[in-house]
Amino acid sequence: QLSEEALKLWLEEEDSLSHQIDGIINECMQDFPDDDTVDDAAKYAAEIARAVITDKTRGGHLRIAKAYIASHKRKNPDWDPKQVTASTPGDITQFIIQKCGEKAKGYEGKKASSSTFSTAVSTRAALTFWYRSIRPNESVSEWRVDTKTGECFGLPTRSRHVSEFMTGLEKTKAKAGEVSTSARALSLQDMHRLYDHCFRPEATPAEIRWGIVRFTSYLFAWLLLLRFDEVVRLEFESINMIPGSRISEFLEVKLRTRKSAQTGVGHAWILYANDLDPKICPVRALIRLAVVYGETVTLSGPLFMKVNKNDNEHHEPCIDKRLAESRLQIL
Template identity: 65%
Template sequence: QITDEACKLHLEDSDSIEEHIHIIIAGSVEDFPEDDTSDSAAKFAAQIARASITDKTRSNHVRIIKAYIRYHLRRNPKWNAKEVTVQTPQDINMFITQKCGPAADGFEGRKYSTAVSTRAALTLWYRTIRPNESIVEWRMEEDTKAWRGLPTRSPEVSRFMIGLEKTKAKAGEVSQSARALSLQDMHRLHDLCLDPKASIAEQRAGIIRYTAYLLAWLMMLRIEEVVRPQFSSVDMIPGEREYVEISLITRKSAQTGVTHSWRLYANDLDPKICPVRALIRLAMTYGDNVRLSGPLFLRVNAAGAINQAQPIVSSSGSPSSFG
C-alpha cells in the first residue's frame, strides 16, 4: 500500500509539473499572435516576425525548453523558470551536462551538437521572457544587483561549451580535424569523382556528384542547399558570356527568399574548378533524353541510366547520396 501510494503521489507530481510547464510555455513562447486581419500592416509585420525562425526549428526549440524546465522543476519544485539570477548560467550548464555528460557517469551521453541546439533553444527562451534585454552581454547592474542580458551569453556558459567540446573531442566524439575544403581538396575530389578507369555508371554519378560539390564550394552553400536548384535556376548563354548565373528560391539563412544570384565565371587557369565546364559535363551526361525541368541533380541507376523520376532533393552529405 505504501508503494502504491508513493507511485500515485509521483504520478500526481509529474502531472502537476507537466501542467505547470504547459502554462509557462503557452504564456511566454507564443510570441507571434494571430494576425490582425483588420490591419494589413500588422498582418504583414506578423508574417515577417514569424519568418525569422522556421516552424520546425521553433518546434524543436520549444521541445528543448520544456525538457529544461521539467528537469529543474523535478530537482526543485520551487524553481522559477522565468527568474534570471546569477545562478541561471549554472542552471543551463547543469541541464546540458545531464544531456551530454558521459553515460558511464549516469548522464545521457548525447553528442556535442545537442549542447549547441540546447544553448540555441535556451537563448530563444530567455530572449522571449526578457525581450528588452541586450542579446550580446551578461552583466550585473551595480545599483539594483539585477542581472542583465542573456545568461546563455555568459562567460560561465561560454567556457563550459568550450570545455565540453574539448572533452568530447578527446573522447573521439567530435572531429578534431574538421576544416573547410581547400583548393587541393577540390583537386583531389575532382580526380576521385572523374576517374576515367571507373565504370560508366560510376563516371556519370561522379560527374553529378562533383558538380554539386563544386557549386557548394564556390557558392558557400550547404549540401542540402546545393541540391535545391532547378534547371530553371541556371541561366547560361554559351558563346555570349563567360559566366553562368545561378539563383535559389530559399536557403537556411534566407527563409523568405534569396534576393541575389551567383555569377560563376569560367576558369581557364584551373579547369578542375571551372563551374562552366562542370555544368557542360553535366549537360552532356544528361543528354537529350532528360527534360530541362525540375530538380537539377538527378540520380544514376546501377546500369548508368539517368533517372529523372528520382531527383536528388536532399542529402546526408555522404557521396553515396549522389549515387
C-alpha cells in the same frame, strides 16, 4: 503494494508537471498566435515573426526549453522558470553539464568517443530563445546585474559565467579526444571517384543519365561550397553564360537565399572551364546535363530534375535525399 502506490504518485506528479510546463511555454509564445484565432493583420504579422527562425528550429528550441524547465522543477518545485536572477546563469550551466557531462560521472552525456559540445551549443541557443521570449525588451548582447538592487539586465545566456563555461567545456572535450561526428568535406579525390563511378564503362544508359545529374549536382555543391538543400534549389535562371576568349569560358551562378544570407542579399560565383582537369569542369558538366534533358525541356525552374530510363520529359525537381544517400554508398 507500496511500490505500486509510489509509482502511481510519481506518474501523477510527472503528468501534472508536464501540464504546468506546457502552460508556461504556451503563455510565453503568444507572439506566434494560431492563424484561425486572429484577424488578417495579425496573421501577416505572425508570418513575418515566424520567419526569424524556421519552424523546425523553433520546435527544437521549445523541446530543449521544456527539458530545462522540467529538470529544475523536479529538483525544486518552487523554481520559477520566468524569474531571472543573478543565479540564472548557474542554472543554465548546471542543465548543460547534466546533459553533456560524462555518464561515468553520473551525467547524461555520451561516451568520450562522441562529441557532446554541439549539444551544449544547441542547448545554449535554445535557452537564449526562451529567455528572449520571456524578456522581449532586454538587450540580446549583454548581461549585467545591479550590485545594489540585484536587478538583472540582458540575457543570462550572454553572461560571462556561461561564456567561460562554454569555452572550458570545449577545451575539456578536445582534451578528452572528442571529435566532431558530422560528415567530412568532399575532397578532390572524392570527386574523381564519384566521376569514375557515374561514368564507369559497364554502366547502363539509364545509370549514366542519372549519374550525370548526380555528379553535376555534387560538382556544383563542391565548387560553390553549398549545402545540399541549396544545390537542389538552383534554377536555370541561376546560371548565366559569360563569353570570354571563347564561347562559354565562364559561368556566373547566383542563388536567391542561403543559410548564411537569408535576407535576400545574394552572392554571385564565377566558375571557369577547367581544361587541366576535365572531370571537374563545370562547363562540361552543364553540357552533359543539357544532352540528358534534350531540346524539349523548358529552360526555367529547377536546374536538377528527375530523369527516367527512356524519355526526355523532365518536370519534377530533384528535391529528395537520394543524391546524398547515393554518395554515401559510393565513397
